[in-house]
Amino acid sequence: MPITLTQVARDFGTIRALDRISLTIEDGSFLTVLGASGCGKSTLLNLIAGLDTPSAGHLAIDGVPITGPGPDRVVVFQQPGLYPWLTLRDNIAFGLRMQGPIDWPRIDDMIGIMGLRGFEAHRPYELSGGMQQRAALARALVMNPRVLLMDEPFAALDAQTRHRMQSFLLELWDQIGATIVFITHDIDEAIMLGDRLVVMQARPGRIAIDQKIPLPRPRHWDMSLEPDYLHLKRNIMAVLAA
């Protein structure tokens, strides 16, 4: 069952951050949301996460109104936000503490999947940026969310690490089958990752493009030289420049 947004608006004082957003996000799909700074991307994500409430319209998941955060929806931010005093393993387990006894074998499996084995006892400052972000992703995934909300999760990484993390996320998504809503400033990242792409425009924040990405999976970077890809990218650039 999908996430549905119906005529959603969000005002901050006189600023209309989002205006009449209607969107259906299919279960298990990968939606990328692209737009210039200030067009309401984070506001949209926060509403889906239940961290904020709309000024008008409504949001639902499986037809049930979203009234607050829930364990079915987990957010991954640009900054990994690991606790500096905890080891990598304890950081990853942190979210599960609230839910009763920690399933340590599951934590250790996730550490393996993330390629972090051997670093369990390290503190965040002893890890590279990419490793910290993988730990943040692991911390989110051990919660077994149906929906992963990602707010520019790779924006702070260098280009190479970013490419590695993008490929890694696609492989992971293939295995976990969660719905992903992924916010980015980066056109190539938006096209390369998503099944579907929403491009937003600012003041007020509105959907300017909402379309399926016509590229087969698995994705490869050399697809970015194909005519379909370049055509889509050119259309998006025109909208972003408008």
Ligand SMILES: Nc1ncnc2c1ncn2[C@@H]1O[C@H](COP(=O)(O)OP(=O)(O)OP(=O)(O)O)[C@@H](O)[C@H]1O
């Ligand atoms: N808590 C808030 N109080 C007041 N204004 C806000 C608040 N949150 C967002 N806004 C305003 O709403 C608009 C949309 O902000 P939002 O952070 O959603 O944009 P964004 O597309 O995520 O930007 P960026 O890419 O820079 O993160 C902006 O004009 C912002 O100043």
